[in-house]
Amino acid sequence: MSQPSYADSSPIRQLIVLINQNASTLEAVCSQKSTPIPDLDRPFHPSTEAFRGDPVAAEAAKVICAAALQLAAILMPPQVTLYRVAGGHFKAAAVRACLESNVTEILREAGPKGLSVQGISAINGQDPQKIGRFLRILATNHVYRELEPNVFTNNRISSMMDTLKPTKELFADPEHKHDGTPGLAALVGHHLDEAFKAAAYSWETLSDPATRLSGDPKASPFARAINSKETLWQFYERPDERDRQHRFDIGMQGIQALQPPDAILGAYNWESLPEDSLVVDVGGGVGTSALPLAITFPKVKIAVQDLPGVIMDAKKIWAEKMPAAIESGQVTLEVHDFFEPQPRLSAAVYLLKQVLHDWSDEYCIKILSHLRAAAVPETKLVLVDSIMPFACHDSSGKMKSGLPGGVPHEAPAPLLANFGAVNEMGYNADIDMFLLFNSQERTITHTEELLGSTGWKAVKVYRQEGDSTFLQGIEAIPV
Numbered sequence: 001m002s003q004p005s006y007a008d009s010s011p012i013r014q015l016i017v018l019i020n021q022n023a024s025t026l027e028a029v030c031s032q033k034s035t036p037i038p039d040l041d042r043p044f045h046p047s048t049e050a051f052r053g054d055p056v057a058a059e060a061a062k063v064i065c066a067a068a069l070q071l072a073a074i075l076m077p078p079q080v081t082l083y084r085v086a087g088g089h090f091k092a093a094a095v096r097a098c099l100e101s102n103v104t105e106i107l108r109e110a111g112p113k114g115l116s117v118q119g120i121s122a123i124n125g126q127d128p129q130k131i132g133r134f135l136r137i138l139a140t141n142h143v144y145r146e147l148e149p150n151v152f153t154n155n156r157i158s159s160m161m162d163t164l165k166p167t168k169e170l171f172a173d174p175e176h177k178h179d180g181t182p183g184l185a186a187l188v189g190h191h192l193d194e195a196f197k198a199a200a201y202s203w204e205t206l207s208d209p210a211t212r213l214s215g216d217p218k219a220s221p222f223a224r225a226i227n228s229k230e231t232l233w234q235f236y237e238r239p240d241e242r243d244r245q246h247r248f249d250i251g252m253q254g255i256q257a258l259q260p261p262d263a264i265l266g267a268y269n270w271e272s273l274p275e276d277s278l279v280v281d282v283g284g285g286v287g288t289s290a291l292p293l294a295i296t297f298p299k300v301k302i303a304v305q306d307l308p309g310v311i312m313d314a315k316k317i318w319a320e321k322m323p324a325a326i327e328s329g330q331v332t333l334e335v336h337d338f339f340e341p342q343p344r345l346s347a348a349v350y351l352l353k354q355v356l357h358d359w360s361d362e363y364c365i366k367i368l369s370h371l372r373a374a375a376v377p378e379t380k381l382v383l384v385d386s387i388m389p390f391a392c393h394d395s396s397g398k399m400k401s402g403l404p405g406g407v408p409h410e411a412p413a414p415l416l417a418n419f420g421a422v423n424e425m426g427y428n429a430d431i432d433m434f435l436l437f438n439s440q441e442r443t444i445t446h447t448e449e450l451l452g453s454t455g456w457k458a459v460k461v462y463r464q465e466g467d468s469t470f471l472q473g474i475e476a477i478p479v
């Protein structure tokens with residue numbers, strides 16, 4: 001009797017085959033490289049993630065996770081799967097209660113035997129029953145662990161929220177909880193506060209004819225949530241919102257730390273630029289990208305443009321980090337509002353890194369049009385942003401015929417092309433952009449349309465090794 005072929009087998013069998021094959025690959029690489037597969041019950045440490053440094057192991061782990069999630073979606077009752085998404089705010093409320101009342105740090109200090117809910121409550125002053133219920137829904141989702149009834153401990157996931165500070169210090173000085181920390185707890189705190197409140201008003205924003213089709217940052221769900229036509233930045237300027245601003249800044253530094261500082265070097269073929277070429281880093285912040293560029297390409301000139309306050313900070317940073325570049329004129333730091341005509345005409349490259357995702361299409365069109373007006377035929381535009389992959393394989397082949405690098409490395413069928421929720425962080429960021437700024441991350445076709453409507457044409461996408469969904473470079477030319 002012939003065995004059923006892979007293609008004929010049921011979807012659950014196909015997924016199980018993928019899990020089996022990739023588990024063997026993962027175990028082989030981990031044993032060869034002595035990078036153990038992490039233990040869910042032990043706290044996070046950078047070494048627990050070392051195995052992902054090997055691209056084969058990283059890919060195998062992604063396929064296993066995508067297959068396991070798809071398997072669960074097939075086999076769990078559909079209402080349960082729906083509620084894993086629709087009930088996100090129930091779990092988010094529980095995470096916030098634990099984060100704000102320092103449960104992770106309390107459990108770290110309690111040690112491996114964990115602590116009863118009464119013990120936790122004696123330290124953070126919360127109702128022991130409520131804390132127990134919050135911890136239980138989270139433990140049910142592999143965040144914390146219930147060791148015995150009403151006794152909890154950290155695991156690898158909950159320990160990600162650890163500020164690593166003594167609880168005494170946290171309770172004595174709550175305002176500075178996130179100072180000097182890696183920043184992830186600050187980021188989670190921000191998402192569970194400003195973004196969470198904005199999320200509650202997203203449908204009200206979308207259903208109101210006054211804001212439904214608006215791309216105005218002052219018409220965001222966040223603005224509705226605070227009942228004021230302010231951007232998030234204006235809100236943070238309020239004297240009584242300094243703590244939130246401070247937490248946001250620490251969270252952003254945490255995100256920045258996740259990308260290698262010289263990632264910009266892989267975002268375009270900078271070597272191709274002739275001596276004395278001018279790169280204009282539009283909305284370039286304090287010159288985070290300009291620094292590795294200036295060091296690696298001393299013959300290239302760079303103008304960093306941003307708003308006055310940012311350029312003031314940039315001047316201090318460059319005076320410390322690379323004063324020679326400023327003195328020699330290799331790097332200039334200048335105030336320029338990118339909604340005004342671009343004063344630096346005929347540059348070799350206009351760079352827009354993580355700028356367009358802050359703005360809706362109508363604003364991006366203004367920014368891109370000013371750069372197009374300043375460009376000459378030889379000018380290149382380099383965008384660095386997250387290109388959102390589609391969730392489907394492209395059976396029409398339409399995407400594949402187009403732009404070199406336009407299609408990311410896809411997961412094998414029957415998995416979702418984008419590896420599903422394994423890559424969810426990028427899609428979270430996209431919705432976060434909508435909630436807070438009325439802006440968005442874009443797919444490659446959306447980006448191409450935006451460029452096309454402003455006289456630019458995308459010619460190449462630069463993807464970093466591992467093809468993360470985080471940041472890609474897009475090279476465009478004037479047409």
Ligand SMILES: C[S@@+](CC[C@H](N)C(=O)[O-])C[C@H]1O[C@@H](n2cnc3c(N)ncnc32)[C@H](O)[C@@H]1O
Nearest residue numbers: 283284285288306307310336337338339353354
């Ligand atoms: C997300 S940050 C990116 C900074 C930098 N490109 C980087 O990747 O590190 C966006 C930048 O846009 C700047 N910005 C916002 N509005 C601006 C405007 N109208 N003109 C110039 N810069 C602006 C902000 O000050 C901020 O530095």
